Amino acid sequence: MTTVPAIDQDWARAYARQALSDLDAREILASSGAPKCHRLHFLQMAAEKVCKAYLTTSNGHSNVRKTHAYVAKNLPIIARVFYGSNRNQIARWEMSEIRRLAHEIEVLAPACDDDDVRLDNSEYPWQDGSGNVRVPSEFNFPNIDDGSRAIIRLIKLIRTASESYA
């Protein structure tokens, strides 16, 4: 039997649905008091997948599926479009904060280390500049306050953007 290849639109919807599931998993972890690295890990995965949902139709699934480094550039674009209507505006400082957070979220993926500059990540131990081996579950990720207004807005954006595609 021959398998008919899925079209890019199918992949895009699938990414969006999985992003919603990742966000749901993050909520469960947050409400159960799981370490911050696990909450951030699912946030990073949701952010990556919503970006891939929107990139897939114009770039093709085969071109976007293997890379993790889409969040820093594309999440601010998604924010710009979704907050670009009169009914749903955002302050410019919040947009700057979303851009900063998008970069911080992208480097949570171990493969995205800014050319070995950012070894801190939400999954695997790493060695810091002082020679100490750091454990994600014991690290506080000081660059991301995951209770801040901006990150709550970002999480809401990822959910809205995913729902709109799913």
Place this chain on the structure above:
Amino acid sequence: MKRSKSETAKSLAKAHFNNEPNLKHVYVLEPLNEDDPRDPIKLLEVVEGTIERGIEPITFPADPARGIEYPVLIVEVSPNEYEAIRKNPGNTRGLHMHGWSMGSELSAN
């Protein structure tokens, strides 16, 4: 009454300038194909500080609930990338590869 693609592009540009402090220029990418509502409005947005990844379009479906009746495609580039596009519009790895060309600049006001 449904707005044209051209009118929608102008209002999108204003909104994007309004909420993105690093946005320097917005251009329409031609052809706009007003007669084909499935063909997206294509915008080239020049953003200071963006990551340089070349022409990597991102597409948003039409969203009539938010007043956007057409799909919207955005190509975000840095000022350096924009200069390279402007100086060499026929670059086969650039806009030309997609069959697009630079159209008019849209203002913030």
